Amino acid sequence: MPNKKSASARPVKRTPRRSVLSDDIYEMIKAMIFEHEIAPGTKVNIDALAVQLDVSQTPVREALARLESDGLIAKEPLKGYKATALLSLKEFNDLFQFRLLIEPWAAEQAAKLVDNTGKTALKAEMQSAKTALKISGDDQFQALTEHDARFHALIASISGNQSVADSYERTHCHLHLFRLYMANKLHLIEGESRAKFVQDLFEEYYQVGSGQLAIKEHDVIAKAIIDQNSKAARTAMHSHIESSLKRFAPAAQAINKK
Amino acid sequence: MPNKKSASARPVKRTPRRSVLSDDIYEMIKAMIFEHEIAPGTKVNIDALAVQLDVSQTPVREALARLESDGLIAKEPLKGYKATALLSLKEFNDLFQFRLLIEPWAAEQAAKLVDNTGKTALKAEMQSAKTALKISGDDQFQALTEHDARFHALIASISGNQSVADSYERTHCHLHLFRLYMANKLHLIEGESRAKFVQDLFEEYYQVGSGQLAIKEHDVIAKAIIDQNSKAARTAMHSHIESSLKRFAPAAQAINKK
DNA sequence: CGTTAAAAAATCCTATAGGAAAACTTAGTC
DNA sequence: GACTAAGTTTTCCTATAGGATTTTTTAACG
Numbered sequence: 076m077p078n079k080k081s082a083s084a085r086p087v088k089r090t091p092r093r094s095v096l097s098d099d100i101y102e103m104i105k106a107m108i109f110e111h112e113i114a115p116g117t118k119v120n121i122d123a124l125a126v127q128l129d130v131s132q133t134p135v136r137e138a139l140a141r142l143e144s145d146g147l148i149a150k151e152p153l154k155g156y157k158a159t160a161l162l163s164l165k166e167f168n169d170l171f172q173f174r175l176l177i178e179p180w181a182a183e184q185a186a187k188l189v190d191n192t193g194k195t196a197l198k199a200e201m202q203s204a205k206t207a208l209k210i211s212g213d214d215q216f217q218a219l220t221e222h223d224a225r226f227h228a229l230i231a232s233i234s235g236n237q238s239v240a241d242s243y244e245r246t247h248c249h250l251h252l253f254r255l256y257m258a259n260k261l262h263l264i265e266g267e268s269r270a271k272f273v274q275d276l277f278e279e280y281y282q283v284g285s286g287q288l289a290i291k292e293h294d295v296i297a298k299a300i301i302d303q304n305s306k307a308a309r310t311a312m313h314s315h316i317e318s319s320l321k322r323f324a325p326a327a328q329a330i331n332k333k
Numbered sequence: 334m335p336n337k338k339s340a341s342a343r344p345v346k347r348t349p350r351r352s353v354l355s356d357d358i359y360e361m362i363k364a365m366i367f368e369h370e371i372a373p374g375t376k377v378n379i380d381a382l383a384v385q386l387d388v389s390q391t392p393v394r395e396a397l398a399r400l401e402s403d404g405l406i407a408k409e410p411l412k413g414y415k416a417t418a419l420l421s422l423k424e425f426n427d428l429f430q431f432r433l434l435i436e437p438w439a440a441e442q443a444a445k446l447v448d449n450t451g452k453t454a455l456k457a458e459m460q461s462a463k464t465a466l467k468i469s470g471d472d473q474f475q476a477l478t479e480h481d482a483r484f485h486a487l488i489a490s491i492s493g494n495q496s497v498a499d500s501y502e503r504t505h506c507h508l509h510l511f512r513l514y515m516a517n518k519l520h521l522i523e524g525e526s527r528a529k530f531v532q533d534l535f536e537e538y539y540q541v542g543s544g545q546l547a548i549k550e551h552d553v554i555a556k557a558i559i560d561q562n563s564k565a566a567r568t569a570m571h572s573h574i575e576s577s578l579k580r581f582a583p584a585a586q587a588i589n590k591k
Numbered sequence: 592c593g594t595t596a597a598a599a600a601a602t603c604c605t606a607t608a609g610g611a612a613a614a615c616t617t618a619g620t621c
Numbered sequence: 622g623a624c625t626a627a628g629t630t631t632t633c634c635t636a637t638a639g640g641a642t643t644t645t646t647t648a649a650c651g
Contacts, residue, residue: 144402
């Protein structure tokens with residue numbers, strides 16, 4: 076390409092601003108899965124989805140192709156797409172085992188490499204967690220789950236290893252956890268006397284009523300990273316994931332017994 | 334646009350089709366990236382690609398959407414798709430660091446859980462490696478790279494953890510390694526006196542002439558798993574990845590100095 | 592009554608043309 | 622030479638028709 080003004084001149088980064096329709100559709104469908112609007116295991120009719128979202132098939136197809144790569148939608152050739160089932164107990168354990176392989180290392184690296192920008196971001200994220208504690212109901216659960224996702228993604232990002240950060244993102248673990256929670260919740264609505272169970276699950280996971288356990292665990296991790304204490308960060312992350320697994324296992328088990 | 338109807342007067346009957354076209358296109362485009370037919374960093378025109386592959390835009394779009402999820406193609410909104418650049422030295426190191434986090438664990442688990450089916454598969458794969466050693470030229474490099482990919486994927490699969498296996502698959506590390514090799518090779522063709530370098534790279538990586546080092550390392554890992562010696566499997570995998578990194582680092586470095 | 596086979600319907604997949612919006616190029620004016 | 626304005630190209634999206642495959646329905650037969 077010919078001269079592009081003077082090389083020294085500031086390259087006015089004019090970003091396209093407008094997002095592409097297929098990206099929006101991708102997010103919309105993901106949100107529908109998130110909220111059980113598309114229930115696990117149900118078929119996804121391309122035509123119907125296009126009509127419902129008021130777009131043509133093309134962007135829907137692109138979004139579904141990406142969601143398939145993400146493992147959120149499964150494609151059966153010539154039979155159509157369907158939302159993947161909820162995590163089985165084994166898949167759930169496997170997922171957390173995978174996280175145990177990469178996240179403690181990521182926390183350790185983050186503690187070694189963190190700069191002021193990273194420290195500020197960590198503090199801000201912990202602040203947002205405290206804000207989320209003031210919400211109530213499902214919205215709170217969703218807000219806390221989203222904080223959880225951002226918190227872990229942030230640490231993976233601060234670790235400086237893009238491969239690790241990407242692989243964490245692609246686990247979509249927060250989405251799976253939220254679907255699990257909602258599934259239990261919805262079963263409750265269907266009539267079973269699981270009101271207490273769901274409440275317990277909620278309490279157990281985030282311990283909102285008692286000690287905000289998960290948030291406190293996040294606090295320990297964040298402090299270790301900010302103090303650049305890499306060993307402490309590693310062990311704190313490790314035990315956080317393990318205790319998180321323990322808190323959520325009953326939810327996964329309940330599904331599998333269905 | 335004139336109709337390109339009878340490009341080769343081929344009967345439109347596309348044979349008894351069992352797989353879906355968009356999947357085939359996905360593999361084709363991946364192969365084109367693999368072989369530098371689509372060079373790193375170059376633009377990918379959907380229209381041109383559709384014409385070239387003699388299909389419509391729809392399957393090409395779906396394939397590109399999936400390739401973007403894979404990180405092999407980047408999309409710039411309203412500007413189109415382009416092939417991602419070759420791995421920088423840092424990205425290369427990060428990728429191998431990531432592999433060090435999951436693959437030694439996978440080998441350890443594989444040794445613990447392997448059954449007769451798995452043992453048979455491992456033996457078969459090692460046999461195919463020995464077959465590949467008889468080929469010559471680029472084809473041999475590709476054959477060995479493909480064996481490498483299958484071998485590591487197989488162990489991840491035997492580990493029994495789908496999250497781990499998936500995350501390994503999505504690194505597409507064999508594809509990145511092959512692109513790196515080809516890039517050096519092509520630079521050579523462009524005139525620099527790197528004939529010896531590429532040859533060295535080839536020799537260094539697989540040690541075909543001397544001791545088939547990488548294959549021997551695979552052998553050690555395979556034997557440890559078959560013997561169900563989990564500790565040995567772990568350490569063998571760890572040192573294999575580290576030595577693989579050492580063998581390939583010069584190739585990545587050469588690219589970055591360009 | 593149960594099983595099998597053919598026909599019909601539903602659904603998915605592909606092909607093609609064309610329009611809208613953005614980015615790029617070119618030309619004209621100060 | 623710098624800035625603006627129109628034209629061109631590119632890219633994304635829409636729409637629709639038709640082919641291919643699976644599923645369902647219907648009908649015949651043992």
